[in-house]
Amino acid sequence: MTDNPPLSPRNKIALAYAKNLGYYKFPGGGIHEGEENTSALIREVEEETGLEVIPESIEEAGLVSRIMQSEMFPKTIFVQDSFHYFCRVKMSPDGTPLIKNQKLDDYEKDDGFELRIVTIAEAIQTNLRFKSDNYAKLDMIARETLVMEKLCGIDENLPRAFAETLLEKCVAKNPGPWREHSYAVAQAAEKIAWAVNENAAATGSTTPLLNPDFAYTCGLLHDIGRQMGYTYMAHVYDGYHFLKNLGYDQLAKICLTHSFNLHIIDDYIGKIDITDSQYEELKNLLAATEYDDYDRLIQLLDSTCGADGTKNMEDRMNDVKQRYGHYPEGKWNKNFELKDYFEKLMGRELYEVIK
Numbered sequence: 001m002t003d004n005p006p007l008s009p010r011n012k013i014a015l016a017y018a019k020n021l022g023y024y025k026f027p028g029g030g031i032h033e034g035e036e037n038t039s040a041l042i043r044e045v046e047e048e049t050g051l052e053v054i055p056e057s058i059e060e061a062g063l064v065s066r067i068m069q070s071e072m073f074p075k076t077i078f079v080q081d082s083f084h085y086f087c088r089v090k091m092s093p094d095g096t097p098l099i100k101n102q103k104l105d106d107y108e109k110d111d112g113f114e115l116r117i118v119t120i121a122e123a124i125q126t127n128l129r130f131k132s133d134n135y136a137k138l139d140m141i142a143r144e145t146l147v148m149e150k151l152c153g154i155d156e157n158l159p160r161a162f163a164e165t166l167l168e169k170c171v172a173k174n175p176g177p178w179r180e181h182s183y184a185v186a187q188a189a190e191k192i193a194w195a196v197n198e199n200a201a202a203t204g205s206t207t208p209l210l211n212p213d214f215a216y217t218c219g220l221l222h223d224i225g226r227q228m229g230y231t232y233m234a235h236v237y238d239g240y241h242f243l244k245n246l247g248y249d250q251l252a253k254i255c256l257t258h259s260f261n262l263h264i265i266d267d268y269i270g271k272i273d274i275t276d277s278q279y280e281e282l283k284n285l286l287a288a289t290e291y292d293d294y295d296r297l298i299q300l301l302d303s304t305c306g307a308d309g310t311k312n313m314e315d316r317m318n319d320v321k322q323r324y325g326h327y328p329e330g331k332w333n334k335n336f337e338l339k340d341y342f343e344k345l346m347g348r349e350l351y352e353v354i355k
């Protein structure tokens with residue numbers, strides 16, 4: 001979908017806005033037993049927004065299929081398919097949509113659902129600021145936001161509250177210093193993204209700008225594969241597949257690339273604790289991947305930020321060298337190259353920016 005996005009962030013669409021909590025979602029809901037998908041679409045749009053769908057205008061937009069551990073029942077897998085459609089609605093002669101009465105259920109009433117016709121950019125920005133203690137709600141809003149982003153072909157951003165809750169849930173499965181390390185990399189990535197953008201604005205350079213929120217999320221989730229246990233190359237493999245399964249292709253790519261600054265799998269520092277076929281899979285994925293500034297940024301910061309809050313590349317690399325017994329020279333030199341690269345983009349010293 002991202003190769004040829006059907007919508008632009010400036011397009012306006014009809015969404016359900018939860019005015020008591022401040023989030024947007026696509027009108028929609030569960031399909032009744034024996035009900036056609038499109039009948040459910042027509043019914044749900046009318047219930048949640050009062051709009052009347054024109055049946056002939058319905059076109060398939062895509063499917064989000066998720067398989068995950070149930071939040072409610074232990075040892076239970078939760079499978080959910082969400083079908084997305086484009087459609088138009090009946091209009092009155094004055095050119096405004098015909099609106100019937102909504103029929104909201106209790107949770108929709110509590111959240112204060114109302115019809116809003118807004119740009120997708122505004123809906124995404126509102127959702128990215130959404131905060132809640134309710135994981136199921138955070139997860140639902142993150143999913144809706146991801147679909148909006150994919151429809152427009154823009155960076156996959158998660159609401160920060162969702163990304164942070166996701167990290168905490170994963171750290172709870174395997175507590176360790178990777179939590180502090182992930183936060184340190186995230187905060188430093190965000191600062192560098194701002195510094196790159198400020199320097200580009202000040203110097204009039206045509207360097208592509210970086211999205212500070214996306215940079216933060218890349219840093220926060222780059223080691224998410226560590227939730228599976230105390231692993232080495234397996235954390236790259238597990239992190240990649242974990243985020244890929246959630247639909248976050250760009251973030252999954254960061255999990256894949258962050259340990260390989262030379263773009264080759266062979267000089268990995270640490271044990272190869274994956275099967276031969278998984279190794280082949282990683283090798284092929286890596287070879288098919290083109291590095292961008294987000295990959296380079298997390299490679300640099302993974303080699304700079306320790307778990308103890310230290311932010312010094314040589315200290316961090318010496319610590320790794322001590323723990324693993326070696327640090328390949330090419331990898332070591334590449335990190336200094338990455339430091340120079342971002343210092344040029346920022347027009348400032350790395351440590352001054354990320355301190």
Ligand SMILES: [Fe+2]
Nearest residue numbers: 222223258259
């Ligand atoms: Fe890592």
